Amino acid sequence: MEENKKELKQKAKDQAKKLRRVSPLTAALLLFLALLLAAVLFILISLGMIGHAGGDRIDPSMEDFEVDSDGPDTVAPKDVEWTLVEPLPDEDLINILLVGQDRRPGEGRQRSDSMIIVSLNPETKEISMVSFLRDLYVRIPGYTDNRLNASYAFGGFELLKETLTENFGVHVDACFEVDFNGFESVIDAVGGVDVELTAAEARIVGVSAGQNHLDGEHALIYARIRKLDSDFGRTGRQRNVLMSVFEKARKSNLTTLISLAKALIPQLTTDQSTVQILSLIASGFTTLRGNDKIESYYVPADNAYYNATIRGMMVLVPNLQMIRGSMEEYFPLSAQTK
Numbered sequence: 001m002e003e004n005k006k007e008l009k010q011k012a013k014d015q016a017k018k019l020r021r022v023s024p025l026t027a028a029l030l031l032f033l034a035l036l037l038a039a040v041l042f043i044l045i046s047l048g049m050i051g052h053a054g055g056d057r058i059d060p061s062m063e064d065f066e067v068d069s070d071g072p073d074t075v076a077p078k079d080v081e082w083t084l085v086e087p088l089p090d091e092d093l094i095n096i097l098l099v100g101q102d103r104r105p106g107e108g109r110q111r112s113d114s115m116i117i118v119s120l121n122p123e124t125k126e127i128s129m130v131s132f133l134r135d136l137y138v139r140i141p142g143y144t145d146n147r148l149n150a151s152y153a154f155g156g157f158e159l160l161k162e163t164l165t166e167n168f169g170v171h172v173d174a175c176f177e178v179d180f181n182g183f184e185s186v187i188d189a190v191g192g193v194d195v196e197l198t199a200a201e202a203r204i205v206g207v208s209a210g211q212n213h214l215d216g217e218h219a220l221i222y223a224r225i226r227k228l229d230s231d232f233g234r235t236g237r238q239r240n241v242l243m244s245v246f247e248k249a250r251k252s253n254l255t256t257l258i259s260l261a262k263a264l265i266p267q268l269t270t271d272q273s274t275v276q277i278l279s280l281i282a283s284g285f286t287t288l289r290g291n292d293k294i295e296s297y298y299v300p301a302d303n304a305y306y307n308a309t310i311r312g313m314m315v316l317v318p319n320l321q322m323i324r325g326s327m328e329e330y331f332p333l334s335a336q337t338k
Contacts, residue, residue, distance in 0.1 A: 047265065047274045047277055047278075048274070050265055050266070050268045050269070050270050050277070051268065051269035051270070052269070052270060052271070053109075053156050053157055053175075053177065053269045053270065053271055056155070056156065057142070057154060057155035057156070057158075057159060058153075058154050058155070060142060060143050060144075063143050063144060063146070063150070063154055064150075065146060065147075065150075065311050065312065065313055066111075066147065066150075066313060067311070067312035067313060068309070068312060068313055068314040069309050069312055069313075069314060070312065071309070072309075073308075073309050073310055073311065073312070074308050074309045074310075075308040075309070075310050075317065076310075077144075077145060077310055077311065080137065080145065080308075080310070080317060082139060082320070083320050083321050085167070085168065085169040085320050085321065085324040086169055086324065087165070087169045087171065088169045088170050088171065088324075088327050088328070088331060088333075089333065089337045090119075090170070090171055090331060090333065090337075091337075092121060092122075092123060092333065092334050092337060093119050093120065093121055093173075093331060093332065093333065094119070094120040094121075094122065094173050094174075094280065094283055094284070094287075095117050095118075095119050095120075095170065095171060095172050095173050095174075095331075096117065096118045096119075096120070096172075096173065096174045096175075096176065096280065096284075097115065097116070097117050097157075097160070097161070097164075097172045097174070097175045097176070098114075098115070098116045098117075098118060098176055098177075098178075098242075099112045099114070099115055099152060099157075099160070099175060099176070099177040099178075100112065100113050100114035100115075100177070100178060100179070100180070100183065100238075101113050101152070101177065101179055102179070102180060109152070109153060109156060110153060111134070111147075111149040111150060111152060111153040112134060112148075112149045112151075112152035112153070112160065112177075113134065113149070114131070114134070114235065114238050115131070115132045115134065115148065115149070115152075115160070116129055116130065116131050116132075116235075116238065116239065116242065117129070117130045117132070117164075117170065117172065118242075119330075119331045119332055120283065120284060120287045120332075121287070121332040121333070121334065122283050122286065122287050123334060124332060124334060125286075125287050125290035125291045126291065126295075126332030127246075127287060127288070127291050127294045127295070127332065128294065128295040128296070128297060128330060128331060128332050129239050129242060129243075129294060129295070129296050129297070130297045130298070130299060130330050130331070131235035131236075131238065131239060131297070131298040131299065132148060132164065132168075132298075132299045133148070133231050133232065133235060133298065133299065133300065133316060134147060134148055134149035134231065135147055135148070135149075135231060135313075135314070135315050135316050136148040136167075136299070136300065136305075136315070136316050136318055137308070137310060137313075137315035137316060137317045137318070138151070138163055138166075138167045138318070139163070139166055139167055140154065140159065140163050141159065141162050141163065141166060142155075142159075145310075146313075147313060147315060148163065148167075151163040157175040157177070157271045158271070160175070161175065167318070167320060168299065168320070168323060168324065168327065169324050169327060170327060170331070174270070174271065174272050174276065174280055175270060175271045175272075176268050176269070176270050176272075177268065177269040177270070178267050178268055178269075179267075180220055180224075181267075182267030182268070183216070183219075183220055183223070183267075184216030184217055184219070184220050185216060185263055185264075185267055186216070186245070186260075186263060186264050186267060187214070187215065187216035187219045187220070187241070187245070188215055188216040188263070189260050189262075189263030189264065190245055190248050190249070190260055191248070192213050192214055192215045192216075192219070193213070193214055193219055193241055193244035193245060193248070194211060194212070194213050194214075194244055195211075195212055195214055195219070195222060195240050195241065195244055196210065196211050196212075196240075197209055197210065197211075197212050197222065200228055201222060201225060201228065201237075204221065204222075204225055204228065205218050205221050205222050205225075206218070206221075219241055222237055222241065223237050223238045223241050225237060232298060235298050236296075236298065239296045239298075243294060243296065246288065246294055249288060250288050250289060250291070295330075295332070297326075297329075297330040299318075299323055299326075299330075300316060300318045300319070300323055301322075301323070301326055303322070304318060304319045304322040304323050304326070305317055305318045305319060306319075
């Protein structure tokens, strides 16, 4: 009997030792799971704060043209030659369209001030950013030929996506829009961005030339500079800011990323459901972590357009065939699809 008691006591001691050895690991695992669950719940709750844009379109009789000149046109609309382009074989890509617009408080949807497609290849972990200039003269389905940025004002995300597909052969999987107030909030949320400024850019922004750490207000001034050169230079500055944001996100821990999401999500308007957004977050996070370089491009390339005045608008008339040929370089297609 006494031996049985001793044996039971010894078993109890051995079990206690095992529990002491396991408990720190178990506690760490439980803590991780709790943090993960909290992060998922936070994201799900926050996603409800994103604005969802409908595809409502204005009546074609209400379409307008932003006139720049009251002089004679250099090219008549009927003289612009349009060609059909093949769709880009981008089934392996996730193409996310980022739209920025200069919308004042109380205003409805405006023309898109910037349009950048961030293209992710989850298989190869490659990422590229492609800016489409707002003054591109394009065919807009259901409307008169106009500037590219008019398609967003006329029909929101859906019409802008259709316009990009028809003219350039690129398919868009998801759209997110932010106005300039939201842009400032996002930059401040990541703690500012590091950008190299020329002397001329620095004078406009109000800082010194060279490497600068810009807060939201100054980053917006930098990203909107146009009078210094052209819209080509302006879109390059926008991509520089995004590059800095992506680099910060790539190196951030979970806590920082959640703080960034908390600031970013309420500023966005999208065409995606909660489930779709969660899928994009998962794919985007793994692709971003596996990437150490993001390629940057703009459409049209220097030799793929000509300047013209059409219906009083100073526009860039694109060579669609030439631009479509460049798309396979701009977008991170897998080798077998090129």
